[in-house]
Every structure is written in structure tokens, then in C-alpha cells.
Amino acid sequence: xxxxxxxxxxxxxxxxxxxxxxxxxxxxxxxxxxxxxxxxxxxxxxxxxxxxxxxxxxxxxxxxxxxxxxxxxxxxxxxxxxxxx
Amino acid sequence: xxxxxxxxxxxxxxxxxxxxxxxxxxxxxxxxxxxxxxxxxxxxxxxxxxxxxxxxxxxxxxxxxxxxxxxxxxxxxxxxxxxxxxxxxxxxxxxxxxxxxxxxxxxxxxxxxxxxxxxxxxxxxxxxxxxxxxxxxxxxxxxxxxxxxxxxxxxxxxxxxxxxxxxxxxxxxxxxxxxxxxxxxxxxxxxxxxxxxxxxxxxxxxxxxxxxxxxxxxx
Numbered sequence: 140x141x142x143x144x145x146x147x148x149x150x151x152x153x154x155x156x157x158x159x160x161x162x163x164x165x166x167x168x169x170x171x172x173x174x175x176x177x178x179x180x181x182x183x184x185x186x187x188x189x190x191x192x193x194x195x196x197x198x199x200x201x202x203x204x205x206x207x208x209x210x211x212x213x214x215x216x217x218x219x220x221x222x223x224x
Numbered sequence: 225x226x227x228x229x230x231x232x233x234x235x236x237x238x239x240x241x242x243x244x245x246x247x248x249x250x251x252x253x254x255x256x257x258x259x260x261x262x263x264x265x266x267x268x269x270x271x272x273x274x275x276x277x278x279x280x281x282x283x284x285x286x287x288x289x290x291x292x293x294x295x296x297x298x299x300x301x302x303x304x305x306x307x308x309x310x311x312x313x314x315x316x317x318x319x320x321x322x323x324x325x326x327x328x329x330x331x332x333x334x335x336x337x338x339x340x341x342x343x344x345x346x347x348x349x350x351x352x353x354x355x356x357x358x359x360x361x362x363x364x365x366x367x368x369x370x371x372x373x374x375x376x377x378x379x380x381x382x383x384x385x386x387x388x389x390x391x392x393x394x395x396x397x398x399x400x401x402x403x404x405x406x407x408x409x410x411x412x413x414x415x416x417x418x419x420x421x422x423x424x425x426x427x428x429x430x431x432x433x434x435x436x437x438x439x440x441x442x443x
Binding site: 184 | 336
């Protein structure tokens with residue numbers, strides 16, 4: 140799981156152009172949106188693309204996205220349970 | 225009388241602020257790398273910069289330099305400043321980037337790239353950053369045209385509440401950067417005349433070989 144979280148942080152930094160950040164700057168359990176990383180709606184769409192591109196996961200139920208994208212830890216958990224990489 | 229209060233010129237190999245070359249020291253690199261180097265040399269803390277397309281980055285940096293040189297208040301909502309920009313290649317540089325994400329074999333359209341597939345996004349970025357709520361416009365022309373720029377700015381001043389216009393040329397395509405941003409104020413005592421001749425002088429002198437300040441400007 141630790142390895143997965145580190146990979147995910149690196150991928151998020153790259154796809155969201157968070158150039159001034161390192162994986163160490165991102166708290167596993169901090170909120171991704173508004174607080175914490177302060178991501179916005181366009182970033183959310185990029186995360187959906189990332190899940191599909193890197194882990195072949197298509198989010199079928201938009202209602203679950205709020206919980207999946209709550210933090211790095213919840214994202215990693217979801218990928219581990221549903222991903223194919 | 226309309227006056228140019230401050231201006232910034234950025235090309236592939238020059239950076240000029242109010243006649244002073246390399247105001248943030250020498251910067252290395254080309255294209256996006258060079259724009260990022262300018263951002264870092266300016267010691268800005270605006271993470272959204274890294275998400276912008278190259279056109280927005282170039283226009284943003286030039287506007288930052290102009291506004292900082294005028295000690296512009298970025299915290300107060302401003303309805304008296306208009307934004308008037310133009311270029312020739314629209315958002316083609318970023319459009320091609322987006323097109324590359326539409327590859328049939330690797331089809332992952334990028335939302336973050338898509339949002340910059342309009343040239344006027346640069347005016348939005350500048351307006352958001354500086355709380356500018358005046359009119360904004362972006363024109364696409366065959367090439368740099370000082371006469372038209374002068375007309376567009378005059379039109380912006382036709383709106384009574386507009387007292388100054390941040391305007392210019394923001395062109396970026398395939399690593400080629402060509403930017404001139406000016407702050408023009410209506411009824412200003414300082415600065416130099418905002419006329420077609422002076423606009424052309426600023427545009428066609430990216431290295432600052434001519435000292436405009438020795439004419440009528442008073443910074």
C-alpha cells in the first residue's frame with residue numbers, strides 16, 4: 140500500500156502540474172479538494188482520467204467519487220480494490 | 225491624453241521592463257522552460273501558473289511585471305481597469321497539445337489542457353489574479369497592428385468607468401514567444417503618449433536600444 144500511495148502522489152504531481160510540491164508534502168489523509176491540496180473541478184476530471192489511463196478504472200457511479208477522491212489514502216484503497224495495473 | 229505608464233516586452237531572447245533589460249536577472253532556457261525560469265526569478269508564489277498553457281503563462285508574466293512596477297493593488301476589486309489583448313495564432317499552440325491527447329490508440333483527452341483551448345483565457349487568468357472586473361476582450365489579427373491596438377483601447381475608454389487599460393500583444397506558438405503588455409491610463413500626467421508611433425517603437429525594439437524615458441516618459 141505504501142508503494143501504491145507513493146506512486147499515486149508522483150502521478151498526481153505530474154498530471155496536475157504541482158511543480159512546487161514533492162510526495163513528502165502531501166499528507167496521505169489530507170483532503171484533496173478545497174482544503175489540503177486545494178484541487179478544483181478541472182483537477183477532479185484529470186484524476187478521473189488518471190484512474191482510467193494508469194489503472195484501467197472507469198468510475199461508473201459518480202455518487203461515489205466524493206468518497207473515492209477524499210484523500211490520497213482513499214484513492215489508493217479504491218485503486219487497490221478495483222485496479223488492474 | 226492617454227499615456228503609457230509601464231510596459232513589458234518578452235520575446236524568445238529578450239525581457240524588457242520599462243526600458244530596462246533583464247529586470248529579474250538573466251534567465252536560461254527556451255519555450256516553457258524559459259517562462260518557468262522567469263516565474264522563479266520573479267519569486268512569485270502562484271501555483272496555478274504551472275497549470276496554465278504557454279500563452280497564458282507569457283501574458284501572465286508580462287502583466288505581473290507591469291502591475292508590480294506600478295505597485296498595483298491586487299487585493300481590491302477593480303472595476304476601472306479593462307483588459308484588451310490580441311494575437312495572431314489564437315490558442316493554436318495549446319490546441320495542438322490537446323489534439324495530441326485525442327490519439328485513437330491512446331485516447332485520453334485532457335480536461336486541464338482543454339480548458340485553455342481559447343485565447344481569451346489569458347485575460348481571465350490576469351483578471352482573476354488581480355481582481356480586475358472591468359471589460360475584457362481578445363482580438364485575433366493577421367499580425368501585430370498598432371493602429372488597431374490603439375482603436376481597441378480607445379473603444380475601451382468609451383466606457384465611462386474605465387480609467388486604465390492593460391493591453392497588448394500576447395503571441396505564443398511552437399516555442400516562439402512574442403509579447404508586449406502595456407498599462408495605458410486616460411488623462412495621466414506621467415508616462416509617454418499612447419499613440420501608434422510609440423506602440424510600434426515599443427514592439428519593434430525588444431532589446432531596449434532606444435531610451436523612451438529620455439523623451440516624455442516619467443516613471
